[in-house]
Amino acid sequence: MRMNEFDIIRTYFKQQPSAKHVKLGIGDDCALMKVSSDAHLAVSTDMLLADRHFFRDVDPFLLGYKTIAVNLSDLAAMGATPLGVVLSAGLPQQCLSHEWLDPFVRGLFSCLEQYQCPLVGGDTCGSEQWVFNVTVMGEVPNDVDFQRSSAKVGDHIWVSGCLGGAGYALQQLFSQKAGRVYDVIGLEKLRDRLEKPEPRLPLAYLLRPYVHSAIDVSDGLFQDLGHVLTASHVGADIDLSCIPYEHYFDIEGSCVMLPQRLEGVWEGVVSDLLAIGDDIEDVQKAERRLKNALFSATSGEDYELCFTASPEDDQNILDVSNQLGFPVTCIGRVTQSSGLSVSYQGRTMSMPTQGLGFDHFGEK
Ligand code: ADP
Numbered sequence: 001m002r003m004n005e006f007d008i009i010r011t012y013f014k015q016q017p018s019a020k021h022v023k024l025g026i027g028d029d030c031a032l033m034k035v036s037s038d039a040h041l042a043v044s045t046d047m048l049l050a051d052r053h054f055f056r057d058v059d060p061f062l063l064g065y066k067t068i069a070v071n072l073s074d075l076a077a078m079g080a081t082p083l084g085v086v087l088s089a090g091l092p093q094q095c096l097s098h099e100w101l102d103p104f105v106r107g108l109f110s111c112l113e114q115y116q117c118p119l120v121g122g123d124t125c126g127s128e129q130w131v132f133n134v135t136v137m138g139e140v141p142n143d144v145d146f147q148r149s150s151a152k153v154g155d156h157i158w159v160s161g162c163l164g165g166a167g168y169a170l171q172q173l174f175s176q177k178a179g180r181v182y183d184v185i186g187l188e189k190l191r192d193r194l195e196k197p198e199p200r201l202p203l204a205y206l207l208r209p210y211v212h213s214a215i216d217v218s219d220g221l222f223q224d225l226g227h228v229l230t231a232s233h234v235g236a237d238i239d240l241s242c243i244p245y246e247h248y249f250d251i252e253g254s255c256v257m258l259p260q261r262l263e264g265v266w267e268g269v270v271s272d273l274l275a276i277g278d279d280i281e282d283v284q285k286a287e288r289r290l291k292n293a294l295f296s297a298t299s300g301e302d303y304e305l306c307f308t309a310s311p312e313d314d315q316n317i318l319d320v321s322n323q324l325g326f327p328v329t330c331i332g333r334v335t336q337s338s339g340l341s342v343s344y345q346g347r348t349m350s351m352p353t354q355g356l357g358f359d360h361f362g363e364k
C-alpha cells in the first residue's frame with residue numbers, strides 16, 4: 001500500500017521514546033524543549049524545493065520572503081516569539097549570480113526584519129537541486145499552550161483571514177504555464193497570497209491568553225483541522241456558509257475549479273447539502289458558494305491560523321481582531337463524536353479529513 005507523508009513520519013521517524021526535557025516531540029507545528037524554568041524553546045524546520053514548492057522562474061525576492069514566512073508560520077501556530085533562524089541552501093548554477101542572490105537575500109531579510117527575527121546561521125552548498133531549508137527557533141512561555149492535542153469539546157473553531165487565494169493563484173499559474181486559458185485578473189489579484197504569505201505572528205501573540213489549540217493552514221483547512229481533531233480525540237461541526245473564502249470568488253469572472261481529488265466529495269455535497277426544488281437562481285448561487293467554500297477549505301498554502309478557544313472568549317478574540325484590523329471568523333465548534341461534520345443551511349454531511357489536502361507523496 002502506498003504510504004503518505006504522515007504514514008512515513010509516523011512509521012519511520014516517530015519511533016524513539018521522548019526525553020525528559022522534551023515537552024512536545026514529533027507531530028505538532030513545532031517541538032518544545034524546556035530551556036528554563038519559565039519557558040520552552042520551540043523548533044521547527046521546513047524545506048522548499050524547486051518544482052514542488054516553487055517555480056524556478058519565481059521572483060527571487062518573493063522566494064526569499066516565502067522561505068522565511070512559511071517557517072515563521074509554524075512559530076505562530078505555537079504562540080511562540082521568534083528567537084532566530086538558520087538557513088541551509090543548496091544552490092544550483094542558475095542561482096550563483098548577483099542578479100539572483102541579491103534579491104533573494106533582500107526578500108529573506110525583508111521578512112526577517114518585518115517579524116523581528118535574526119538569521120543566526122546556516123550552511124551553503126553547490127547542488128543539482130534547488131533546496132532551501134530553514135530551521136526556526138522561538139520561545140513559548142510556560143503559560144502558553146497551542147498544542148494540537150488541546151482542543152476541548154465545546155470550543156469554537158476559528159480561522160484567520162481568507163482561504164483559497166493561494167490555491168486559486170496556483171491553479172492559474174499552472175494553466176498559464178501549460179498554455180491553457182486562465183484568469184489573468186484573478187492571478188494578478190491573488191498572486192501575492194501564493195508567493196508572499198504572511199506568518200500570523202502578531203495575531204497569535206495577542207491570542208495567547210485564549211487559544212486552546214492551533215495549527216497553521218498549509219495543506220488545506222479540513223486536512224489540517226483533521227490533525228487537531230485526531231490529536232485531541234474530538235470531532236468538529238463546521239458551517240460551510242462561514243468558511244471565509246476570498247471575496248474575489250463571488251465576483252463574475254472568477255472560475256473556481258475543484259481539483260479531481262474532490263470529485264467524490266463534491267457529489268456528496270451536491271446530493272446532501274444542496275436543496276433542489278428551490279428557485280433555480282438560488283440553487284445556482286448556493287452551488288457556487290458551496291464550491292467556493294469546499295475549494296477554499298481544501299486548497300493549500302494560505303498559511304492562515306486555525307485555532308480553537310472557549311466560547312466565553314468570543315468577544316476577547318473579536319477585540320483582538322479589531323485591534324489588529326484583521327479578520328478572524330468562527331466556522332464551527334469542537335464536538336465529542338469523532339470526525340468532521342459539515343453543514344449548510346440546516347443540512348449536514350460527514351466529510352473526510354484525509355486525502356483532501358496536499359500530500360507530498362500523493363498526486364498534485
Ligand atoms: P508542518 O506542516 O507543520 O510543517 P509536517 O506536516 O511537515 O508539519 O510534519 C508533521 C510533524 O512531523 C512535525 O512535528 C515534524 O517536525 C515531524 N517530521 C516531519 N518529517 C520528519 C522527519 N524526517 N524526522 C522527524 N520528524 C519529522
Ligand code: MG
Nearest residue numbers: 029074077216
Ligand atoms: Mg505547521
